[in-house]
Amino acid sequence: MLLLPQPYTSPREYAQALASAVNSPIFKTLTVEIHHLDLFTSLKPWEKLPLDWQAWFDEECESLQELEGKMRDVRSLGRGSGLIGRPDSLTELLELCRTLPLPREYVRKKEEEESSPLPKSVLVGMSGKKELEVRRFRDIAFELSSRRGLRKAVDIGAGQGYLSRTLSLTTSSSQTQPSSPASSLQLLAIDASSTQILGSQTFGSKPSSSPSAITYLVQKIEGAHSASKEIETWLGPNEEEEGLIIGLHACGKLTDDTIGMFLRNGRLKGLVVVGCCYHHLRSGTGEGCFPTSKVFKDLGVEWSSTAQMAGVQNVTSWEEGAGSEPTSEEVVRRREERRKGARLRTHHRRLLTPLLSHPFLPPTPHVLPLGSLPSSSSPTFRSYALSALTKLNLLASLSTDQTETVLLEADRLEEEFAEDWRWEGKGRVIENLVKILGGLVESTIAMDRYLFLKEQEEVKKVDLVVGWEYEVSPRNLVLVAEKW
Ligand SMILES: C[S@@+](CC[C@H](N)C(=O)[O-])C[C@H]1O[C@@H](n2cnc3c(N)ncnc32)[C@H](O)[C@@H]1O
Numbered sequence: 001m002l003l004l005p006q007p008y009t010s011p012r013e014y015a016q017a018l019a020s021a022v023n024s025p026i027f028k029t030l031t032v033e034i035h036h037l038d039l040f041t042s043l044k045p046w047e048k049l050p051l052d053w054q055a056w057f058d059e060e061c062e063s064l065q066e067l068e069g070k071m072r073d074v075r076s077l078g079r080g081s082g083l084i085g086r087p088d089s090l091t092e093l094l095e096l097c098r099t100l101p102l103p104r105e106y107v108r109k110k111e112e113e114e115s116s117p118l119p120k121s122v123l124v125g126m127s128g129k130k131e132l133e134v135r136r137f138r139d140i141a142f143e144l145s146s147r148r149g150l151r152k153a154v155d156i157g158a159g160q161g162y163l164s165r166t167l168s169l170t171t172s173s174s175q176t177q178p179s180s181p182a183s184s185l186q187l188l189a190i191d192a193s194s195t196q197i198l199g200s201q202t203f204g205s206k207p208s209s210s211p212s213a214i215t216y217l218v219q220k221i222e223g224a225h226s227a228s229k230e231i232e233t234w235l236g237p238n239e240e241e242e243g244l245i246i247g248l249h250a251c252g253k254l255t256d257d258t259i260g261m262f263l264r265n266g267r268l269k270g271l272v273v274v275g276c277c278y279h280h281l282r283s284g285t286g287e288g289c290f291p292t293s294k295v296f297k298d299l300g301v302e303w304s305s306t307a308q309m310a311g312v313q314n315v316t317s318w319e320e321g322a323g324s325e326p327t328s329e330e331v332v333r334r335r336e337e338r339r340k341g342a343r344l345r346t347h348h349r350r351l352l353t354p355l356l357s358h359p360f361l362p363p364t365p366h367v368l369p370l371g372s373l374p375s376s377s378s379p380t381f382r383s384y385a386l387s388a389l390t391k392l393n394l395l396a397s398l399s400t401d402q403t404e405t406v407l408l409e410a411d412r413l414e415e416e417f418a419e420d421w422r423w424e425g426k427g428r429v430i431e432n433l434v435k436i437l438g439g440l441v442e443s444t445i446a447m448d449r450y451l452f453l454k455e456q457e458e459v460k461k462v463d464l465v466v467g468w469e470y471e472v473s474p475r476n477l478v479l480v481a482e483k484w
Pocket residue numbers: 156157158159160161162163190191192193196219220221222247248249250251254276
């Protein structure tokens with residue numbers, strides 16, 4: 001059952017509260033006007049923060065440790081004590097980020113203690129995290145399929161096939177109703193990546209499994225009409241044979257396309273889908289573009305790619321070294337070295353932004369597909385810049401002299417903005433202020449999809465449930481729907 005945070009009782013009223021939060025001037029300032037990667041550019045993101053926030057972070061901070069105390073307070077959404085003088089507007093934002101997102105705690109069911117573990121043949125290759133997701137997802141899918149008498153499921157973005165295999169090889173995990181266990185399903189496993197499908201088939205061909213229950217299809221899903229013929233053929237000529245469409249961590253727009261395929265195909269009666277990678281959402285005005293619901297469209301919700309990125313934050317992993325106690329001096333020393341290395345790489349990445357506007361370099365896209373660079377690209381910014389520009393293929397058309405001029409500019413930037421805890425602090429404050437908005441963003445996306453489904457006449461029932469423990473796997477909001 002959809003659980004809303006206090007004091008909301010209706011999804012619409014809750015959507016309005018989310019919309020006014022993400023449309024608020026401070027949300028826009030933090031996600032549109034400023035970005036930590038612009039720290040050394042003329043955009044001067046630090047100076048766009050409210051003046052009293054700048055002063056509070058700057059004041060009496062003589063070291064990164066002191067500043068870290070304030071940032072920790074921001075990350076834990078203002079629960080710290082002894083933080084005198086925190087601006088009221090910052091306190092209000094922290095309070096909003098703590099109280100407005102959808103509740104994410106998994107409520108353990110009683111019968112689950114008796115739930116049967118997955119058999120060894122199915123567990124092959126799965127991490128503990130994946131096993132938990134797949135087992136809980138199975139319970140939800142089986143509840144729906146057995147209630148509606150469905151025997152087939154289309155798994156979108158099936159990846160290595162963990163979910164497909166689980167659904168095809170196991171029966172209901174609940175032992176409280178042993179008289180009517182849900183039967184296993186026949187699967188159509190679809191993925192855009194042939195490597196993933198090949199991996200899935202390799203696991204599926206183990207002697208103890210039954211590969212015939214799974215049909216594999218390499219196909220890129222690009223909209224609600226995708227794979228319609230293949231699905232129809234696979235469902236078979238008997239029009240009464242109906243099925244489910246499912247997706248576990250269907251990246252970005254793939255979740256919207258899965259929803260669209262569910263609505264478009266009259267024989268797909270059930271939907272179970274979990275989203276992830278919100279930075280890959282489709283933006284614009286067409287089908288499957290955020291926001292998809294009339295409610296959020298009417299409320300004029302729109303946001304930047306920075307806001308979408310915030311949606312994929314996992315608040316439990318913000319603390320550097322969180323969750324592991326130091327065991328020896330050697331461990332502490334190595335951890336400190338890793339932190340220093342990470343800080344230096346971030347400093348260099350921020351320096352790269354102004355360098356990219358050098359007149360000799362070709363223009364680059366707004367979202368830079370840089371990825372990680374070899375550790376040999378440190379320790380100087382010159383070596384980092386050379387490595388990054390080469391990877392981005394920006395030096396190919398430059399003469400040797402022009403390349404050297406660009407690298408001289410890199411030396412100059414490194415000298416002007418020498419690595420220093422104050423720069424580091426400012427960059428991290430900006431980064432953290434955006435990260436704290438993640439819960440609002442993810443809740444807005446989940447509610448938008450929920451409301452979109454609610455708006456469709458052919459949809460009988462919609463639910464949004466917490467599928468498993470956030471601490472183990474943070475993308476845990478499961479959207480479930482049924483058609484008449
Ligand atoms: C995050 S993985 C999840 C895999 C699997 N469902 C699981 O939970 O283990 C997402 C999968 O979706 C696939 N994928 C991404 N975009 C796709 C698209 N447009 N069409 C089909 N598959 C896609 C990727 O290749 C990847 O295997």
